[in-house]
Amino acid sequence: AQSVAQPEDQVNVAEGNPLTVKCTYSVSGNPYLFWYVQYPNRGLQFLLKYITGDNLVKGSYGFEAEFNKSQTSFHLKKPSALVSDSALYFCAVRDYSSASKIIFGSGTRLSIRP
């Protein structure tokens, strides 16, 4: 069965510093991986996805993610954090048992201090 794990409930970073939000995956085939962000009292927003191709995927708001097959990881990164990046971040993987569905990780709350 497919799954993703987000090992950190909370990540705290100072504004201007690089940030990383971790995600590891477990799939039986080639993974389709996603990152979503959720601001307070809002729906989720799609940030980026990896299907195939370059291991470094660029997305919205200056975020990027690095796919690492050997480490089964798909960490979200940004070179310089903004206070406005503070939000809840979800990693997700497409469910191969039902292509319409995606499986979310438990979420990581990112807090950027001024």
Place this chain on the structure above:
Amino acid sequence: DAMVIQNPRYQVTQFGKPVTLSCSQTLNHNVMYWYQQKSSQAPKLLFHYYDKDFNNEADTPDNFQSRRPNTSFCFLDIRSPGLGDAAMYLCATSRDRREGEQYFGPGTRLTVT
């Protein structure tokens, strides 16, 4: 702008009083989803439609029903809300089954009194 719209944004209902949440989309996507999200947890899929084909999750309570009268609209009916049904309800769409990314509406926060 093409988008997913949910109405109302906030809904208060009484214990046991039926309630309907609505979702509309201007993206012309084939797939529509309903999720329940509690307390910053991961969204939990309740059901989804691929066109008119309804797919219910095995652990979705019978208390939850859905209708999709046309491509643009989808409704979530909660027949007898309990206190445990208080949550954020998220509607999402996807272009088709192979397109993994989903586009979410802003959500409806349901309070049960």
